Amino acid sequence: MIRNYLLVAVKVLWRRKFFTFISLFGISFTLLVLTVATSFLDHTFGPHAPELKQDRMLGVYTVRLTSDDGSFQMTDKPGYKFLNEYVRTIPSAEKVSIFSDFTSTATYRKGEEVKLYIRRTDGEYWEILDFEFLEGRPITREDEQKANFVAVINEATREKLFNGESAMGKSITMEGQNFNIIGVVKNAPIIRMTPFSDVWVPLSTFKTSGYKETFTGGFMAAILAKSEQDLDLIRSDFKANLTKVQLPDPKKFPRILTGADTYFESFARNLEGGADDPRTGTLISILVLLAVMFIILPTINLVNINISRIMERASEIGVRKAFGASSLTLVGQFIVENILLTIIGGLLGFILSSLVLSYINNTGWIPYAQFGLNYRIFIYAFLMMIIFGIISGVYPAWRMSRLHPVEALKGGMK
Amino acid sequence: MIQLENIEKVYRTDTLETVALSGINLSIRKGEFVSIMGPSGSGKSTLLNIIGLLDVATGGKVSLNEKVVSSHKDRDLANLRNRELGFIFQKFHLINDLRAIDNVEIPLLYRNMSYKERRKMAEEALEKVGLISRTSHFPSQLSGGQQQRVAIARAIVGKPKILLADEPTGNLDSQMSDEIMNILKELNQQEQTTVIMVTHDKRMADMTDRIIRIFDGRQVA
Ligand SMILES: Nc1ncnc2c1ncn2[C@@H]1O[C@H](COP(=O)(O)OP(=O)(O)OP(=O)(O)O)[C@@H](O)[C@H]1O
Ligand SMILES: [Mg+2]
Numbered sequence: 001m002i003r004n005y006l007l008v009a010v011k012v013l014w015r016r017k018f019f020t021f022i023s024l025f026g027i028s029f030t031l032l033v034l035t036v037a038t039s040f041l042d043h044t045f046g047p048h049a050p051e052l053k054q055d056r057m058l059g060v061y062t063v064r065l066t067s068d069d070g071s072f073q074m075t076d077k078p079g080y081k082f083l084n085e086y087v088r089t090i091p092s093a094e095k096v097s098i099f100s101d102f103t104s105t106a107t108y109r110k111g112e113e114v115k116l117y118i119r120r121t122d123g124e125y126w127e128i129l130d131f132e133f134l135e136g137r138p139i140t141r142e143d144e145q146k147a148n149f150v151a152v153i154n155e156a157t158r159e160k161l162f163n164g165e166s167a168m169g170k171s172i173t174m175e176g177q178n179f180n181i182i183g184v185v186k187n188a189p190i191i192r193m194t195p196f197s198d199v200w201v202p203l204s205t206f207k208t209s210g211y212k213e214t215f216t217g218g219f220m221a222a223i224l225a226k227s228e229q230d231l232d233l234i235r236s237d238f239k240a241n242l243t244k245v246q247l248p249d250p251k252k253f254p255r256i257l258t259g260a261d262t263y264f265e266s267f268a269r270n271l272e273g274g275a276d277d278p279r280t281g282t283l284i285s286i287l288v289l290l291a292v293m294f295i296i297l298p299t300i301n302l303v304n305i306n307i308s309r310i311m312e313r314a315s316e317i318g319v320r321k322a323f324g325a326s327s328l329t330l331v332g333q334f335i336v337e338n339i340l341l342t343i344i345g346g347l348l349g350f351i352l353s354s355l356v357l358s359y360i361n362n363t364g365w366i367p368y369a370q371f372g373l374n375y376r377i378f379i380y381a382f383l384m385m386i387i388f389g390i391i392s393g394v395y396p397a398w399r400m401s402r403l404h405p406v407e408a409l410k411g412g413m414k
Numbered sequence: 415m416i417q418l419e420n421i422e423k424v425y426r427t428d429t430l431e432t433v434a435l436s437g438i439n440l441s442i443r444k445g446e447f448v449s450i451m452g453p454s455g456s457g458k459s460t461l462l463n464i465i466g467l468l469d470v471a472t473g474g475k476v477s478l479n480e481k482v483v484s485s486h487k488d489r490d491l492a493n494l495r496n497r498e499l500g501f502i503f504q505k506f507h508l509i510n511d512l513r514a515i516d517n518v519e520i521p522l523l524y525r526n527m528s529y530k531e532r533r534k535m536a537e538e539a540l541e542k543v544g545l546i547s548r549t550s551h552f553p554s555q556l557s558g559g560q561q562q563r564v565a566i567a568r569a570i571v572g573k574p575k576i577l578l579a580d581e582p583t584g585n586l587d588s589q590m591s592d593e594i595m596n597i598l599k600e601l602n603q604q605e606q607t608t609v610i611m612v613t614h615d616k617r618m619a620d621m622t623d624r625i626i627r628i629f630d631g632r633q634v635a
Contacts, residue, residue: 008523015511316509322468323521323568324496326489405468409507 002336009337019309020341023302027345028352030298030388034291035353035381036360039371041287043191045264046376050131050188050195056225057128058234058260059194060087062270063216065253074253077101078221079214080203086241087221087260092233095224097124100211102197105174107161114160118174119197120206126152128224129195134158136168136183139202147204151179154187156368157198177205187368193263194222196368215248223260235260295384299392306338306396310403317400318408327401334400338393346385350378415479415608416442416465416576422473423460423631434460435631438474444575445606447599449619452628458612459580461628465610466499466578467491496524500569502579506561508553514564515540515549521572539567543597559590566597570607577601579611583618595621 013020047054060083064075078087083098090096099121106113123141131138134155143150151172158167167181179201188195203211211218225231238260245256261269268283310317317330325333350373357371421438424431434457442448450458463469464476467483476484483494500521508517518536540546543563553561562582569577579598583591595618601607611622619625627634 315507319507319509320520321492322466322495322501324492324524324572326492326524328489329492329524406463409468409503 005333005336006340008333009340012337013341016309019305023305023341024345024348026298026301027342027385027388028349030295031346031349031381031385032352032356033294034384035349035373035377036356036371037291038377038380039353039357039373042374042377043189043369043371045262045267048192049186050129051192052130053128053224054262056228056231058223058225058231058262059266060221060223060238060258060260061193061266063256063258065216065247065249066255066257067252068254072252074216076216078219078258079216080211080219081213082215082245083219083221084212086245087223087238089241090223090234090237090260092225092230092237093223094226094230095124095128097122097128097222097224098203098219099125099194099222100203100219105199107172107174109161116157116174116198117196118199118201120203121200122203125200125222128222131185131188131195134184134186135166136181138183139200144202144204148202149177149179149205150182150202152183152185152200153181154185154198154368156187158184172199174199175207177207179205187370189369190367191369193220193266291384295388299388302388302392303395306392307399310334310396310400314403314408317403318405318410321403321405321408331397331401334397335393338397339389342385342389342392346382349385350381415444416440416610417477417480418465418474419477420474421461421464421471421476423457423464423469424472433631435464435471435628438633440626440633442608442610444608445602446624447602447609447622448611448624448626449622450610450612450626450628451614451616451619454614456628457631458628462578462580462610462612466501467495468501492524496521496572498574498576500572500574500577502562502565502569502577502582504581504584506553506558506565506585508561508564508568510553513550513552514545514556514567517553517564518567518571520568525572535571536567539571540564542570542601543567557590558586559593562586562590562594563597566594570601573605574607576608576610579609581612581614583613583615591615591618 051057060078062075063078063082064073066073080098088096088098100119102117102119104115105118106115108114121139122144123139126138126140136152139150139152142148153161153167153172158164161167161172162170167184170181172179172181188197190196223234225234242256242258247253247256259265259269264283265280268280271283320330321327354373357373360366361369361371418438418440421435421440422433423435424433438461450461452458460469464471467476467478467486471484474484475482478494478498483491486494509520515533515536518539519532522532522535537546537549540549543566545560545563545567548556548560548564553564556564562585566582577598582598583594586594598609598611599621602609609622611618613619
């Protein structure tokens with residue numbers, strides 16, 4: 001029966017080439033936009049190298065100091081002192097890393113300036129993240145303790161400075177400091193707050209130790225939990241630590257708002273103006289709403305096309321009913337047609353998406369971005385397509401099933 | 415074989431009430447060739463559609479093979495239409511973008527049947543109406559008479575016991591009409607198919623066993 005449905009569906013779609021083309025265009029274009037958007041989200045929030053342990057990672061990315069009534073506020077990156085005293089000491093954490101935000105710097109190659117981003121890290125950073133090393137080794141806790149002037153660079157920098165040849169044993173000079181290159185890693189995209197940089201060096205190579213006294217500014221922390229179940233424990237341990245915080249200016253800013261967040265929560269927290277608890281639910285609702293609004297227009301369009309397609313075929317439906325097709329059979333036939341159309345459109349959309357994404361990757365709009373399609377995106381987009389197919393097929397099919405055979409043969413509908 | 419008791423059909427809209435049929439009592443035996451005559455708008459098509467289970471009467475009982483079918487569900491009605499009945503329309507109602515043989519095959523699609531069996535039966539039906547040489551033609555490539563013969567092949571392909579024809583020759587010239595009539599007569603005589611035909615044409619009606627006359631929704635003879 002299904003085979004028969006499919007054969008008839010293929011025939012019908014082939015017969016109505018113009019209609020089929022319009023529908024396929026609408027479906028694949030919708031999917032294209034959805035997939036590209038999903039890929040962006042996935043790339044920003046999903047687990048990608050080098051953050052493979054993301055499911056048990058949290059970060060402290062911002063602190064906000066406010067007056068009691070919230071009228072004075074100051075939002076900044078956390079400072080080293082704050083992180084060292086209140087994050088490093090979270091008892092339930094397996095590992096905590098403190099590292100600087102990336103800042104721009106430059107080096108010189110044959111007298112020409114090469115702009116680079118630099119980040120200073122501890123040894124734990126390299127234990128928590130799973131960077132893929134093209135050569136050499138990471139910065140270790142010992143490098144950090146002994147203030148070794150060593151650097152890890154990324155693939156793009158090796159390309160710029162050494163034409164892609166091995167960087168082992170070579171050195172790099174930035175702001176008057178000279179570092180031995182000990183490792184080369186794969187590029188991480190700029191949209192990932194934690195891993196992104198061009199050059200990494202130990203924290204202790206700062207020119208002065210003044211950074212150790214800052215409460216706010218310039219640093220972040222990554223927290224690795226022993227297991228996913230421990231994440232909530234870490235959050236509450238951090239909250240407990242926060243009650244003991246010695247604030248730098250308690251008269252002006254008696255309150256501190258921060259938390260141990262996932263990327264998604266941190267994004268939600270910022271979106272809501274640094275609320276106390278990030279309401280990820282709101283952000284998810286906004287994203288779903290956007291997706292739904294985006295799907296609704298083409299759906300209405302497809303519903304209309306489908307209805308006029310049915311009206312055009314009213315006499316055919318009358319004939320089929322007169323010769324023994326039940327309403328249910330015809331509805332089934334119609335839905336199979338629609339699902340087939342949606343699947344073909346969906347596949348086309350996927351092919352288009354991968355072309356568009358690789359185009360975006362190649363233009364370098366987003367440094368080191370490697371947008372791609374993976375099974376997560378495929379599943380999300382596929383679910384959306386099924387919803388799309390059902391909504392756009394069911395209503396017209398229902399209208400059709402109510403078509404009276406005699407009226408249908410007259411070519412009309414009440 | 416077909417029994418109508420006190421059939422009534424009223425079309426109601428908010429402002430208008432049209433009595434299309436009232437007090438129709440009819441009994442048609444197996445193998446009969448019956449014609450229905452009457453002026454335009456008298457209710458002939460309505461009556462035929464009710465007999466053919468395409469339309470539902472607003473009052474009375476319809477029985478087929480001694481079974482009351484008036485209260486059947488959509489699926490059972492569809493099944494009866496598929497197995498027991500075959501329709502021929504004045505306007506042929508062929509599906510334009512299907513070839514003749516695909517059009518003929520339609521009733522068989524709603525039975526459990528392999529592609530090969532369907533092809534074989536469809537070819538046999540086309541052979542009976544003398545169109546085996548036109549199986550791959552599209553309706554637009556056929557004359558009116560040929561199109562109606564394809565429509566007849568479609569009506570008989572499932573070997574129904576009852577053929578219902580609503581002015582089957584209404585759109586055809588007299589020579590083609592005779593051809594169609596001959597096919598119907600042959601089916602009636604050789605295969606004992608019951609045929610019920612609506613017609614305006616006295617000459618056609620005279621070739622049938624019995625004439626049912628309808629006037630203003632009532633049976634007059
Ligand atoms: N859908 C409808 N709504 C309201 N009235 C209808 C409807 N269909 C038919 N009628 C009315 O029912 C009556 C019978 O119509 P029917 O089509 O059965 O006539 P007919 O005898 O077949 O006429 P003709 O010879 O012109 O085909 C007519 O008066 C018509 O106006
Ligand atoms: Mg009529």
